Amino acid sequence: MNSTTDDTYAIAIVGGVYRERCMRPAWQEVYGSAGRAASAMASMGVSVELYTYYDSITEPVLISRAAIEGFKFSGESIPKSIIFDYDHGLATPRIYSFGSRQSSLRVQAEQVLRFGMLEGSATVHGKRVVYDPQSPAKPEPFRQNGSTADELALILNYREARLLSGGVSTSADLIAKSLVLDGHAQVVVIKCGPLGALVHDGKSTDLVPAYRSRSVWKIGSGDNFAAHFALRWMEEGKSAAESADLASRATAYYCQSKGFAIPEIFESFTPEAIVPSEAFRNGRRPVVYLAGPFFTLAQLWIVEQARKDLTDMGLEVFSPYHDVGCGSAEDVVMLDLAGIERADIIFAIGDGMDSGTIYEIGYARAKVKPVIVYCENESQENKKMMQGSSCLMCDDYVSAIYHAVWTACSL
Structure with missing residues (x-):
């Protein structure tokens, strides 16, 4: 033509x-x-x-x-x-x-x-x-x-x-x-x-x-x-x-x-410009702790997706499933908490209100670390403590990933 x-x-x-x-x-x-x-x-x-x-x-x-x-x-x-x-x-x-x-x-x-x-x-x-x-x-x-x-x-x-x-x-x-x-x-x-x-x-x-x-x-x-x-x-x-x-x-x-x-x-329309830190501009990769349950195929699938997408967007991901593995409390808890201590931010998968994930969110907020929570299907009552402790709540997966990256790159 x-x-x-x-x-x-x-x-x-x-x-x-x-x-x-x-x-x-x-x-x-x-x-x-x-x-x-x-x-x-x-x-x-x-x-x-x-x-x-x-x-x-x-x-x-x-x-x-x-x-x-x-x-x-x-x-x-x-x-x-x-x-x-x-x-x-x-x-x-x-x-x-x-x-x-x-x-x-x-x-x-x-x-x-x-x-x-x-x-x-x-x-x-x-x-x-x-x-x-x-x-x-x-x-x-x-x-x-x-x-x-x-x-x-x-x-x-x-x-x-x-x-x-x-x-x-x-x-x-x-x-x-x-x-x-x-x-x-x-x-x-x-x-x-x-x-x-x-x-x-x-x-x-x-x-x-x-x-x-x-x-x-x-x-x-x-x-x-x-x-x-x-x-x-x-x-x-x-x-x-x-x-x-x-x-x-x-x-x-x-x-x-x-x-x-x-x-x-x-x-x-006056959006806010994203202002990456000098360290990020110079190549530093912020560390994100990936909190979430991994006991079913569906849970493992979303953990894998989040790990890949956060990594692809320039962050270093600490994933308890991949970097610590399964085991007894004596085997995994202190290693998981050390991962939170090292992390710059936490990306948490909130659906299901897994007790371990909720504990990790609370521990991170007590350390004044930014927490982004991806949660589609929980009630306002279940989300109350996270919202009240200044976690950033997202009910859309892609939006949650981007907010995590924007938060991390500014640190």
């Missing part, structure tokens, strides 16, 4: 539209990176044209959404769209792909936001282009498929940036400078989790903070960041650093609301 954007539309968005399912919190929608970006920009009052692959299920959703939200939709029909199936927002999704790789979408426009895709590729030609490869394992260089841009901004996570730079350094700053010097782009934005985002435009390097939200809906948060960055940098002509900061704020709104900001709401 070859297309030239209608001049009445300010930005062309090219990328995947996928079916998304999540077990907890329950979620079943049609979005994908490009579909979500189109809704995010349209909500901010920008005229956009979406180019994507679609099937008989996603097409009517896109037609209705485009009519309601005010964007234009076109693309190429395929037998069946890809499905992303998550256990929760931090889980690696099961990806159900159907059929062979499709012929490339081809789009020419003044301003383009391009996303990497699984089912095909997109060759784009534009004056100003923002590119998010969306592939932590094997990001495709922008120009590899013949795409061109007078000015190009790359939106990358740290792993993508390292791979595209050829592993030139472990420093995000040096990686960004290398990508610009080697001609990959004029602007490089590297997302670094709680450290925020590093922005390099060939002249200066800026650090933009991540922002707190009361809850965290993670699925699609990166799509939202790319959309808001593209809107500010391409359509409004703001600097790369200011565009990234506004995108970071908009992402906090998305994570908190599961929705898309409109200008009036965005102007009044």
Whole structure:
């Protein structure tokens, strides 16, 4: 498919539209990176044209959404769209792909936001282009498929940036400078989790903070960041650093609301910036004590999930199940308490009100250590002592993990 954007539309968005399912919190929608970006920009009052692959299920959703939200939709029909199936927002999704790789979408426009895709590729030609490869394992260089841009901004996570730079350094700053010097782009934005985002435009390097939200809906948060960055940098002509900061704020709104900001709401939304400690910035890994029962398969599953997710986000995890094991009181209690003494924070799994977990929470609070409690199914009465002793209570797993990381990185 070859297309030239209608001049009445300010930005062309090219990328995947996928079916998304999540077990907890329950979620079943049609979005994908490009579909979500189109809704995010349209909500901010920008005229956009979406180019994507679609099937008989996603097409009517896109037609209705485009009519309601005010964007234009076109693309190429395929037998069946890809499905992303998550256990929760931090889980690696099961990806159900159907059929062979499709012929490339081809789009020419003044301003383009391009996303990497699984089912095909997109060759784009534009004056100003923002590119998010969306592939932590094997990001495709922008120009590899013949795409061109007078000015190009790359939106990358740290792993993508390292791979595209050829592993030139472990420093995000040096990686960004290398990508610009080697001609990959004029602007490089590297997302670094709680450290925020590093922005390099060939002249200066800026650090933009991540922002707190009361809850965290993670699925699609990166799509939202790319959309808001593209809107500010391409359509409004703001600097790369200011565009990234506004995108970071908009992402906090998305994570908190599961929705898309409109200008009036965005102007009044004032999230708190996450301020990592100097020690964390210099590589210190805070220690989190993982408290929770581990006597059934279900309990062990959530302990394993929490240990993996906390570790993946840069914390050192002390887990009694993994680091002490089962045994008599004489065998394990003093070792567990020593683990609490050493820890910076405690992440507690509260459902079931396990007596050992409750004791560990009380012991930690007596030591004035921050405690984050993930608890979905207990009564207010059962949670009273934890709430009253200034534990941070979360009834959503992903939100609890993020609050633990934000708390730890500030110490």
